[in-house]
Amino acid sequence: MHERRIEKPKSEDSEQRxxxxxxxxxxxxxxxxxxxxxxxLLSDWWYVVPALVVMxxxxxxxxxxxxxxxxxxxxxxxxxxxRVRNLRLLGNSWLPxx
Amino acid sequence: MLTASALIAVPLAWxxxxxxxxxRRFFALLGVLPxxxxxxxxxxxxxxxxxxRGALAELGVGWPPLSGYTGALLALTFSTFPYLFLNLRAxxxxxxxxxxxxxxxLGFGPWQAFRRITLPQLRPAxxxxxxxxxxxxxxxxxVVSLMRFETFSYALYLQYAVSYEGVYAAxxxxxxxxxxxxVLVVEARLLxxxxxxxxGSGARRQKRPVRLGAWRWVAYGFLVLVGLAxxxxxxxxxxxxxxxxxxxxxxxxxxxxxxxxxxxPAAVLAAALALPLTYRSVRRPTAxxxxxxxxxxxxxxxxxxxxxxxLIFFSLRVTPAFYQTLGLLVVAYALHFLAEAIGPVRSALYxxxxxxxxxxxxxxxxxxxxxxxxxxxxxxxxLLVSIAFVFLSAMKELPLTFLLAPPxxxxxxxxxxxxxxxxxxxxxxxxALLTMAFAAAFVGVLLAQEREEG
Numbered sequence: 285m286h287e288r289r290i291e292k293p294k295s296e297d298s299e300q301r302x303x304x305x306x307x308x309x310x311x312x313x314x315x316x317x318x319x320x321x322x323x324x325l326l327s328d329w330w331y332v333v334p335a336l337v338v339m340x341x342x343x344x345x346x347x348x349x350x351x352x353x354x355x356x357x358x359x360x361x362x363x364x365x366x367r368v369r370n371l372r373l374l375g376n377s378w379l380p381x382x
Numbered sequence: 383m384l385t386a387s388a389l390i391a392v393p394l395a396w397x398x399x400x401x402x403x404x405x406r407r408f409f410a411l412l413g414v415l416p417x418x419x420x421x422x423x424x425x426x427x428x429x430x431x432x433x434x435r436g437a438l439a440e441l442g443v444g445w446p447p448l449s450g451y452t453g454a455l456l457a458l459t460f461s462t463f464p465y466l467f468l469n470l471r472a473x474x475x476x477x478x479x480x481x482x483x484x485x486x487x488l489g490f491g492p493w494q495a496f497r498r499i500t501l502p503q504l505r506p507a508x509x510x511x512x513x514x515x516x517x518x519x520x521x522x523x524x525v526v527s528l529m530r531f532e533t534f535s536y537a538l539y540l541q542y543a544v545s546y547e548g549v550y551a552a553x554x555x556x557x558x559x560x561x562x563x564x565v566l567v568v569e570a571r572l573l574x575x576x577x578x579x580x581x582g583s584g585a586r587r588q589k590r591p592v593r594l595g596a597w598r599w600v601a602y603g604f605l606v607l608v609g610l611a612x613x614x615x616x617x618x619x620x621x622x623x624x625x626x627x628x629x630x631x632x633x634x635x636x637x638x639x640x641x642x643x644x645x646x647p648a649a650v651l652a653a654a655l656a657l658p659l660t661y662r663s664v665r666r667p668t669a670x671x672x673x674x675x676x677x678x679x680x681x682x683x684x685x686x687x688x689x690x691x692x693l694i695f696f697s698l699r700v701t702p703a704f705y706q707t708l709g710l711l712v713v714a715y716a717l718h719f720l721a722e723a724i725g726p727v728r729s730a731l732y733x734x735x736x737x738x739x740x741x742x743x744x745x746x747x748x749x750x751x752x753x754x755x756x757x758x759x760x761x762x763x764x765l766l767v768s769i770a771f772v773f774l775s776a777m778k779e780l781p782l783t784f785l786l787a788p789p790x791x792x793x794x795x796x797x798x799x800x801x802x803x804x805x806x807x808x809x810x811x812x813x814a815l816l817t818m819a820f821a822a823a824f825v826g827v828l829l830a831q832e833r834e835e836g
Contacts, residue, residue: 350556
């Protein structure tokens with residue numbers, strides 16, 4: 285009896301294995317890692333783009349705020365941080381919270 | 383604040399879950415309604431009701447003017463105690479009555495059983511409600527600025543808008559952030575290792591209402607007093623001043639239009655950002671996707687004034703064309719309220735079976751098309767609730783609007799605040815009334831959503 289053979293579609297793994305065989309072991313490992321991560325990033329653009337928007341939208345301004353705070357010179361910095369007013373503000377902010 | 387809130391919320395939660403009083407549902411609703419009164423409207427109401435020119439004086443009930451610490455404490459307590467009340471009510475409703483009965487069998491009196499058995503069981507609810515109140519109070523700007531009580535938020539505003547001292551303002555914002563972070567850390571530490579679930583076999587029994595006897599009248603007096611102070615006073619004061627002053631319809635319509643033009647796109651943007659983030663963390667949860675969802679909550683926990691200041695500095699340096707534009711305000715709203723958009727989308731996603739999408743894909747649909755044709759229609763309601771949450775929150779948002787709005791852009795919240803700050807209570811009344819209407823709609827959506835889920 286003639287047996288029908290169903291050709292399976294090439295999976296991502298088999299494609300990776302083929303491309304790895306044509307390179308040196310170290311190169312092929314690096315190449316496949318880069319390939320798969322880039323491929324994953326590109327295929328997940330619908331998630332990566334909003335994630336980046338949120339991360340950058342919240343993180344970057346807050347990071348810049350810290351940089352802006354450090355713009356003061358060392359002597360000025362001490363005067364700003366150790367103001368008596370700051371202690372009063374700390375007390376006033378805690379008091380209603382407690 | 384926490385102590386004052388607990389003094390209101392604990393008896394209110396106990397009476398509406400355990401006592402044999404009539405109208406428990408009504409009084410429970412009365413405990414939630416103050417959420418419809420934003421803090422700055424409550425502060426406006428207290429200022430407009432007291433003092434020699436206040437509404438109470440006009441009614442013949444003289445009351446000394448409230449401002450400073452006392453005024454801020456009262457306004458913040460009345461507008462935030464529902465956060466604690468809701469948590470405590472849920473915890474009390476889920477408590478096993480057998481625990482208290484065991485204590486009574488061992489010789490405890492009713493008060494002793496409550497103090498030594500029930501109260502410790504409410505610890506997680508206290509911590510959850512306390513965290514919300516703490517974050518709210520630390521980030522508050524409207525109440526403390528109207529009451530002229532200098533906290534970090536108010537000092538930050540004075541330093542940036544009045545003294546133009548940018549570096550010190552940045553330091554104040556960082557100190558405020560550190561304070562907020564310390565509240566989060568303390569709450570997480572106190573919650574660690576707490577286990578209060580039922581360990582025995584069988585199911586929890588139904589609770590029998592506690593008979594109050596003659597004390598019932600004291601309970602009714604307390605409930606009416608809480609309702610009058612937290613809902614009656616602000617609504618009554620606003621209506622009193624609204625009745626005494628002809629509204630400027632053109633200005634009101636302009637403010638309403640401005641509020642909607644900023645809040646509506648922000649709500650859509652927040653829902654659009656929440657959808658992919660939530661989809662990924664629900665359908666394919668990884669450490670990275672969970673981290674991304676947490677980043678959304680981080681934006682919500684940030685004190686609004688500190689976030690606004692950071693956006694101003696950043697946009698001035700990196701994108702100057704974006705500074706003082708409606709676009710920046712919309713983005714700020716969307717990022718700040720993103721956490722509110724995530725909840726309803728997540729609930730809807732949990733209810734949408736993933737097999738349907740998988741079936742569509744097995745029939746040859748691409749991933750995007752399968753999602754659009756099968757899952758998206760199932761998420762429509764969750765998305766609408768997300769949009770409603772963010773829209774209504776943004777409509778009453780004050781600190782972000784205050785620092786980021788384009789010049790001459792006056793929203794309802796800004797109108798209420800700026801008139802109340804000049805003691806023009808009559809002019810502020812219609813703005814406050816409309817703001818309260820939107821806040822009440824927010825509470826309505828929240829309650830409807832909870833009823834649906836519960």
